[in-house]
Amino acid sequence: MLLGAEFVGTFILIFAATAGPIVNEKYNQAETLIGNAACAGLAVMIIILSTGHISGAHLNPSLTIAFAALRHFPWVQVPAYILAQVSASICASFALKGVFHPFLHGGVTVPSVGTGQAFALEFLITFNLLFVVTAVATDTRAVGELAGIAVGATVMLNILVAG
Numbered sequence: 001m002l003l004g005a006e007f008v009g010t011f012i013l014i015f016a017a018t019a020g021p022i023v024n025e026k027y028n029q030a031e032t033l034i035g036n037a038a039c040a041g042l043a044v045m046i047i048i049l050s051t052g053h054i055s056g057a058h059l060n061p062s063l064t065i066a067f068a069a070l071r072h073f074p075w076v077q078v079p080a081y082i083l084a085q086v087s088a089s090i091c092a093s094f095a096l097k098g099v100f101h102p103f104l105h106g107g108v109t110v111p112s113v114g115t116g117q118a119f120a121l122e123f124l125i126t127f128n129l130l131f132v133v134t135a136v137a138t139d140t141r142a143v144g145e146l147a148g149i150a151v152g153a154t155v156m157l158n159i160l161v162a163g
Contacts, residue, residue: 002077003084005055009047010088013059015095016043021109022100037159045152052148056137061085066130072138109163125158 020039024031031039048057056073058064061082067073111118132154136147 002055003080005051006058006081007084007088009051009055009057010059010085011092011095012047013040013043014089014092016040018092018096019100021105022096025105026100033160033163037156037163040159041152041154041156043152044155045148048148048151055081057148059085062126063130063133066134067137070134070138121162125162128158129154 017040020031020036024036044059047059051057056067058067058073058081064073064078064081064085068075068078113121129151133151136142136144136150
């Protein structure tokens, strides 16, 4: 059940977060950056609220490894979670190809800044995401029911800032 929830959650995230930019490109920038950010942020929020109580809704190998490193997740389960996440991502990619074919660039983003700037942005938004996730998911003083909103909003903010 844990791995099934992680698979479904990751599938939904990859499908929604990639479908937004595909639809945006296909329909002449109709969604804009705000729509693309909302697709990913809302997907994360919905997944955490619906499956977080089952699998923890890591949705990403980096989060699974971070939780294990912080001793909030057993290392023995890390490989299975990563396998579920990667498998779900691949399946979502094939589903996107089937639904949106031809899908032009397929949601691929190309940095409009230099390599150093792109690295710095990725580092900062990844830090921001991991900070918020670990803060709301591991601190007993945080309101657990609001974790989905906090993490989804962080994803949306990260895309708006670095999109």
